[in-house]
Amino acid sequence: xxxxxxxxxxxxxxxxxxxxxxxTYSDSAxxxxxxxxxxxxxRPQLIxxxxxxxxxxxxxxxxxxLNKTAKHFSLxxxxxxxxxxxxxxxxxxxxxxxxGTGTRLQVFP
Amino acid sequence: SQTxxxxxxxxxxxxxxxxxxxxxxxxxxNPNLYWYRQAAGRGLQLLFYSVGIGQxxxxxxxxxxxxxxxxxxxxxxxxxxxxxxxxxxxxxxSIAGGYNEQFFGPGTRLTVL
Numbered sequence: 001x002x003x004x005x006x007x008x009x010x011x012x013x014x015x016x017x018x019x020x021x022x023x024t025y026s027d028s029a030x031x032x033x034x035x036x037x038x039x040x041x042x043r044p045q046l047i048x049x050x051x052x053x054x055x056x057x058x059x060x061x062x063x064x065x066l067n068k069t070a071k072h073f074s075l076x077x078x079x080x081x082x083x084x085x086x087x088x089x090x091x092x093x094x095x096x097x098x099x100g101t102g103t104r105l106q107v108f109p
Numbered sequence: 110s111q112t113x114x115x116x117x118x119x120x121x122x123x124x125x126x127x128x129x130x131x132x133x134x135x136x137x138x139n140p141n142l143y144w145y146r147q148a149a150g151r152g153l154q155l156l157f158y159s160v161g162i163g164q165x166x167x168x169x170x171x172x173x174x175x176x177x178x179x180x181x182x183x184x185x186x187x188x189x190x191x192x193x194x195x196x197x198x199x200x201x202x203s204i205a206g207g208y209n210e211q212f213f214g215p216g217t218r219l220t221v222l
Binding site: 032034042043044045046049089096097098099100101102 | 153209
């Protein structure tokens with residue numbers, strides 16, 4: 001079955017800097033890769049997703065890149081703000097979503 | 110628009126007691142439904158998923174069970190809770206038949222004492 005690894009587990013950045021979170025997956029049949037943001041005590045919310053027919057997708061300060069050959073995808077957040085502080089999960093989908101273990105991002109003012 | 114409900118929001122139960130958590134979805138038909146558990150500070154563990162009424166796939170062997178008595182109702186149960194069952198339980202739904210976004214419910218925080 002699918003296995004998703006996510007790094008780093010924690011990430012601290014200064015406000016205004018960029019943050020990058022990386023994930024790898026094992027099943028080459030996976031073709032949908034969402035990223036979720038979970039604030040403390042809240043439900044995960046989709047922030048961006050990418051399908052396997054696209055190499056990059058951007059939405060304002062957030063971008064995701066996908067390398068199907070290497071089976072890895074990354075989340076890029078530019079100009080980070082304190083409200084970006086949360087836990088971020090990547091996931092890969094064959095017949096069901098398999099989540100990474102999460103990255104706790106802290107943005108210091 | 111679609112909405113997903115879960116109740117109760119919080120629950121404190123003694124070890125050995127039964128459990129029933131309910132999830133309902135509005136505004137869509139024949140959704141895929143999922144139960145996840147999230148231990149404190151940890152990731153999302155898929156427990157069960159369902160592609161239709163009465164169809165349940167179990168991902169992790171344990172003392173929990175799931176049922177889908179109606180198209181948009183998903184229930185998580187246990188006959189006897191363990192301390193290790195404590196966690197944040199999330200129900201989610203997605204459109205059936207493809208690779209689509211999952212929408213999460215507000216969650217139930219369960220503490221087993």
